Amino acid sequence: MKLFFQIGGFTSLLVASVIWVNGLWLLEKIPKKSIVFVNLFSSFIVLSTSIFSIFSSYVTITSIYGGTMTLLISCTYFWLASNIICDVDNMAGLGWFSLMVSVTLSVLLISPIKSISSLWYVWNYFNWLVWCVLFFLYFLMIILKVKINKFIGYYSIFASIVNAFLPGFLSLMTSIK
Amino acid sequence: MVVTHNVDMLTRLEGAILIYLGILFFLNSVSYITKTNKKEIVSGRIFLSILIILFSFFIMFGKIKDMYSIEIGGIALFFSCLYLWHDFNIIFNISNEGIGYFCLYFFVLGVLLIFYSAEYIARPWGIWLTASWVSWDFLLAMYYFMYVKKYNIHLFFGVYFFLVSIFTAWLPGILFLTGKLQ
Numbered sequence: 281m282k283l284f285f286q287i288g289g290f291t292s293l294l295v296a297s298v299i300w301v302n303g304l305w306l307l308e309k310i311p312k313k314s315i316v317f318v319n320l321f322s323s324f325i326v327l328s329t330s331i332f333s334i335f336s337s338y339v340t341i342t343s344i345y346g347g348t349m350t351l352l353i354s355c356t357y358f359w360l361a362s363n364i365i366c367d368v369d370n371m372a373g374l375g376w377f378s379l380m381v382s383v384t385l386s387v388l389l390i391s392p393i394k395s396i397s398s399l400w401y402v403w404n405y406f407n408w409l410v411w412c413v414l415f416f417l418y419f420l421m422i423i424l425k426v427k428i429n430k431f432i433g434y435y436s437i438f439a440s441i442v443n444a445f446l447p448g449f450l451s452l453m454t455s456i457k
Numbered sequence: 458m459v460v461t462h463n464v465d466m467l468t469r470l471e472g473a474i475l476i477y478l479g480i481l482f483f484l485n486s487v488s489y490i491t492k493t494n495k496k497e498i499v500s501g502r503i504f505l506s507i508l509i510i511l512f513s514f515f516i517m518f519g520k521i522k523d524m525y526s527i528e529i530g531g532i533a534l535f536f537s538c539l540y541l542w543h544d545f546n547i548i549f550n551i552s553n554e555g556i557g558y559f560c561l562y563f564f565v566l567g568v569l570l571i572f573y574s575a576e577y578i579a580r581p582w583g584i585w586l587t588a589s590w591v592s593w594d595f596l597l598a599m600y601y602f603m604y605v606k607k608y609n610i611h612l613f614f615g616v617y618f619f620l621v622s623i624f625t626a627w628l629p630g631i632l633f634l635t636g637k638l639q
Contacts, residue, residue, distance in 0.1 A: 341465070
């Protein structure tokens with residue numbers, strides 16, 4: 281369990297960095313091409329840690345649950361980086377994918393709420409809720425062409441700090457102690 | 458690496474595969490309905506296909522198996538091969554006739570398998586699984602007509618594909634992953 285907290289903390293910190301940078305890109309503070317590397321790198325690291333959490337001998341139902349969903353996030357950032365490299369203007373496929381991820385997360389969120397028993401589970405639930413909203417916002421922006429780029433930018437920065445950086449840092453520090 | 462501790466874990470992994478497969482199907486259905494840029498979905502499809510192949514190997518060749526692991530792993534491997542082939546053709550600008558004839562072969566095989574395995578319909582969720590096989594088989598027949606016979610059925614195909622994605626892959630995947638379906 282301690283190992284999972286360490287890996288989860290490390291992954292969260294990395295995910296925080298990528299959402300932070302992507303948020304700044306949406307706020308037009310960073311050029312598009314300069315976010316490619318961090319998206320590819322994070323996608324690869326998140327892929328590796330999720331595979332470990334699913335197939336290692338320490339596997340639990342929660343780790344399969346989290347790992348399965350985290351792999352979809354990894355796919356999103358790989359896809360975004362690839363679209364930027366290939367200079368794709370219309371990211372409709374990614375938009376529809378985001379809708380499906382958002383629906384999947386919202387359906388899965390209904391289930392674990394019954395098992396909320398500690399602060400960790402409350403945070404975990406809140407975490408996935410924020411992701412779910414973020415993916416739905418991606419869908420609104422890409423497919424329905426709603427002009428919310430700046431809002432998503434600020435929302436991403438909020439999510440990167442509250443949702444990924446703080447819990448990642450705390451769980452890494454707690455598990456190291 | 459150890460694949461699973463018990464059958465319950467295996468069921469969750471099967472759920473994960475079906476969710477990924479459902480999302481892959483959904484993306485394809487949308488590409489037929491909305492005429493999205495085919496080149497754009499290549500990277501997402503490759504990523505999901507590789508995940509499916511990885512998960513399928515684990516559930517098929519791991520120490521613990523249940524009555525669905527070979528079936529789900531096999532069908533998932535087949536579809537990931539099919540979409541990697543699509544991606545290869547898109548990247549290298551190749552026509553899809555080969556895929557059409559490949560689908561015809563598997564359509565015939567699928568019909569035989571459906572009749573052959575009819576005796577297993579009485580097992581848990583046997584009716585749903587058989588219905589899924591029939592719908593997947595129909596899907597393969599449509600691929601043949603679209604790619605080889607050049608029938609213009611893209612819209613119908615897209616809508617049908619959407620229904621297949623939800624009812625034969627994504628929804629059962631959610632039920633498996635959450636442990637509601639054992």
